[in-house]
Amino acid sequence: MSVIYVLxxxxxxxxxxxxxxxxxxxxxxxxxxxxxxxxxxxxDENNADSSKQPHAPQDKPPQ
Structure with missing residues (x-):
């Protein structure tokens, strides 16, 4: 009962x-x-910035 006085x-x-x-x-x-x-x-709030970023290099060069 004395625990109630603490809780x-x-x-x-x-x-x-x-x-x-x-x-x-x-x-x-x-x-x-x-x-x-x-x-x-x-x-997407970065529409203008996405065109300025360089593209990732491709594995095969275009033919």
């Missing part, structure tokens, strides 16, 4: 830490744009 303050401490991290994330605007990262894999 309850530890549980309360974990809840306070969790709420602190959640409110920090909200204040740091971590949840503002949830779709941006999902769409970023669909579009």
């Amino acid at each position: 309850i303050p530890i549980a309360i401490l974990f809840v306070i830490i969790g709420l602190g991290v959640f409110f920090w994330a909200v204040r740091a605007r971590q949840f503002d744009d949830l779709d941006k990262e999902g769409f970023s894999i669909l579009f």
Whole structure:
């Protein structure tokens, strides 16, 4: 029964830490744009840069 007196303050401490991290994330605007990262894999932002890169050497020369 005396273990309860130790576990309850530890549980309360974990809840306070969790709420602190959640409110920090909200204040740091971590949840503002949830779709941006999902769409970023669909579009290639380096279209202009890809034409400037040299092509990989081929195994056989063109005939």
